[in-house]
Each structure stands twice: as C-alpha cells, then as structure tokens.
Amino acid sequence: MEHTWRCDIRVTDLGEFGIIARIVGRLPQSPAVLLGPGDDAAVLIAPDGRVVVTTDLLLEGRHFRRDWSSAQDIGRKAAAQNLSDVVAMGADPTALFVGLGLPGDLPAAWLDGLTDGFREECALVGASVAGGDVVRSELVVLGVTALGDLGGRAPVTRSGARPGQVLAVAGRLGHAAAGLALYQAGNDDPAFAALAGAHRRPLPPYACGPAAAALGATAMLDVSDGLLQDLGHVARASGVLIDLDPAALEVPETLAAAGAALGVDPLRWMLTGGEDHALAAVFPAEVTLPSEWRPIGRVLEGEGVQVTGYEGLPAGWDHFRE
Known part of the structure; x- marks a missing residue:
C-alpha cells in the first residue's frame, strides 16, 4: 500500500516548535488533564491516589512500515498497545505522553495523520495526549507512555492465578x-x-x-x-x-x-x-x-x-x- 501526500510542506520546514504547535492544535484534552502541553510538565488529576504507568517503544521497520500502514494506522496502533496495557491492570486510561523521532523530509500531512490516529484511539477510552517531545531522526520512532487510574480497585497482576480457577x-x-x-x-x-x-x-x-x-x-x-x-x-x-x-x-x-x-x-x-x-x-x-x-x-x-x-x-x- 502506498500513500501519496499532496502537500509539499515537510516537518523540517515547520521547525521543532512549529511541529509541536501543529500537533497540539489537533489534540483536545480530557477532564483528567489540569495542565496539558505547553509547559515544562503536565498536571493530571489522580483521583485514586495511585497511578498506573506503562511505556512502549516503536521503531519504523520493526514495528510498522510506512508502505503498509497509513500514518493514522500507526498512531492508532501505538496508542492501542499502551492503552491495552493499562486496562489489563484493571485501570481506566487517562493520558498518553508521546516522544517522536521524525525524519526531516517527512510530509507535514503525514504528521497530521499520525496525530489524528493518536487522538481517535484515545477518544475510545476517554484519554488524551497530554504531552511529549520531538526530535529529528533517520527513521520514525515513537516512544509512548500511558497513565491510568484504578478507580479504587486493586490492580490485577500476573501473579494471582490459583489452581481450580x-x-x-x-x-x-x-x-x-x-x-x-x-x-x-x-x-x-x-x-x-x-x-x-x-x-x-x-x-x-x-x-x-x-x-x-x-x-x-x-x-x-x-x-x-x-x-x-x-x-x-x-x-x-x-x-x-x-x-x-x-x-x-x-x-x-x-x-x-x-x-x-x-x-x-x-x-x-x-x-x-x-x-x-x-x-x-x-x-x-x-x-x-x-x-x-x-x-x-x-x-x-x-x-x-x-x-x-x-x-x-x-x-x-x-x-x-x-
């Protein structure tokens, strides 16, 4: 599958802060986020007093291929595998933080598709992308951290299975x-x-x-x-x-x-x-x-x-x- 973008703007034309502004402009924040992108760190509500945290790294060529998957597919897949880890603990996802490594010649429209994929997958569970970082790299690299809230429940771990169950x-x-x-x-x-x-x-x-x-x-x-x-x-x-x-x-x-x-x-x-x-x-x-x-x-x-x-x-x- 090949994806052709009609826009000639590349991420290198936007610059680091232009890239960040472009991403943030496509990302609404959930009520769990008191302070979202734009400061040194985000501030989230933690009603349970405990926070479930998981992280994943995705590398172009190993976890996805741009000739097989659209930017939107890649964003949704990256979000999904982290949100799934949160719910596997019995928690409700609240936020994602995304580190991006992007080639300079990547079309800006591709970045939009990636951002939309993250937004759409997060919307399924009421979470949002609350922050992250961006650097230039030879390949597309995604570092994703997801947070969740247990809602007063005990975390469901891997160690609780017992004979007879x-x-x-x-x-x-x-x-x-x-x-x-x-x-x-x-x-x-x-x-x-x-x-x-x-x-x-x-x-x-x-x-x-x-x-x-x-x-x-x-x-x-x-x-x-x-x-x-x-x-x-x-x-x-x-x-x-x-x-x-x-x-x-x-x-x-x-x-x-x-x-x-x-x-x-x-x-x-x-x-x-x-x-x-x-x-x-x-x-x-x-x-x-x-x-x-x-x-x-x-x-x-x-x-x-x-x-x-x-x-x-x-x-x-x-x-x-x-």
Whole structure:
C-alpha cells in the first residue's frame, strides 16, 4: 500500500516548535488533564491516589512500515498497545505522553495523520495526549507512555492465578499475525482485507479490563507477544500450570481461509501471534462470565503452559530472538 501526500510542506520546514504547535492544535484534552502541553510538565488529576504507568517503544521497520500502514494506522496502533496495557491492570486510561523521532523530509500531512490516529484511539477510552517531545531522526520512532487510574480497585497482576480457577480471553487472537503473514507473502486478496487491517490497527477490548477487575479476576494481561508466551508469564508469576484447551479456541472462518491460502494451521497464529491485544484473565470458577469472555482453559497445580496437540510450538515474539 502506498500513500501519496499532496502537500509539499515537510516537518523540517515547520521547525521543532512549529511541529509541536501543529500537533497540539489537533489534540483536545480530557477532564483528567489540569495542565496539558505547553509547559515544562503536565498536571493530571489522580483521583485514586495511585497511578498506573506503562511505556512502549516503536521503531519504523520493526514495528510498522510506512508502505503498509497509513500514518493514522500507526498512531492508532501505538496508542492501542499502551492503552491495552493499562486496562489489563484493571485501570481506566487517562493520558498518553508521546516522544517522536521524525525524519526531516517527512510530509507535514503525514504528521497530521499520525496525530489524528493518536487522538481517535484515545477518544475510545476517554484519554488524551497530554504531552511529549520531538526530535529529528533517520527513521520514525515513537516512544509512548500511558497513565491510568484504578478507580479504587486493586490492580490485577500476573501473579494471582490459583489452581481450580478458569482461564478466559476477550478480543481477537491470531488476526494480526495472519495479516502480517499475508503482507509478507504479497497476498492482497480482498477477501483477507480485514486481516490485513488487523495487522495495521488492533481492536483491544478496552472495556473488558476494568470490567474483569470488577468481576473478581485474579490475574490478567494484555496478549501482545503471543498467547502461549504471555500465559507463560502468568504461570511463572503465579507458580501454577495453565492447561489451555485448543478445542475452545474457535477458529474464525476468515482465519481458516487465510491459513488454507498460505498453508498454515490458523490455530498457530492464535496461539503464538501477537499484536491483537486481546486480554487473557483468570477468574474464580464460581464467577459467571459475560459473553465477551470465552473460557479457554484452567489453572492446575504445576508449572508452565500446556496445550495438548501443540507441544513444541515457538512461544511467541521476542525482540532479541533470531
């Protein structure tokens, strides 16, 4: 996919403060922000007295490609993966802070699209971009920090799973991995457009995080690096064995079709693919789960993660694994 911008203004023509002014002009502030961009630091309301904080770094060529994703897609994806981490703690997102590294020849209109993507994703959860920084760099670099408020709830960590409890997921699994595989294979079949879109722009089930905390979830995380790998974090932190039932992972029709087209078992995408930003949580067995949560396994005595019939699969994404 190629994106052509008709405006000839580049970010280098704007200068640092012109870039900042252009970004800020497109970003409304939520009620949680008492003092937004324009000072040495922002000031936010923290009603709970505790602040949930997470941060992520995205590099052009490793986390996104400008020939595959629009600026708006990239902004939404960068915001989504941080906002998802906040809700995975059972918190409500309040604000993002964004550090930008930008090539000087980048079209100013591309910057507008990126800013709009951040704004639109934040609007889904009532948060806002409350500040950041900008520097010149050879590639587009995004450093994002997200803040959240627990609303009086205890944070839902990875260490609370106990034997006898139920594992469930909310959101999509395997779609982003399938979309990436289609891009890498050069397969642009319109029938798979939704999967390609899932790679460019995730759809985290934001409301399910705080709702799971209210339901009594004892452990929860954002599925960003693959279900098996991320559940391994829960198993280690909790000192338990997680028994995952592959039969409970219903393969959507479009995922099955893409698997057939590429010669891939689609369940592998669902087990090891990252960047869908689904939520995985552990609940007491007596909790009645709403329809957004799908039971997919159980917690047992032992250690690690087991999936009958899929032993030996690579766990998921690791930045330093070849």
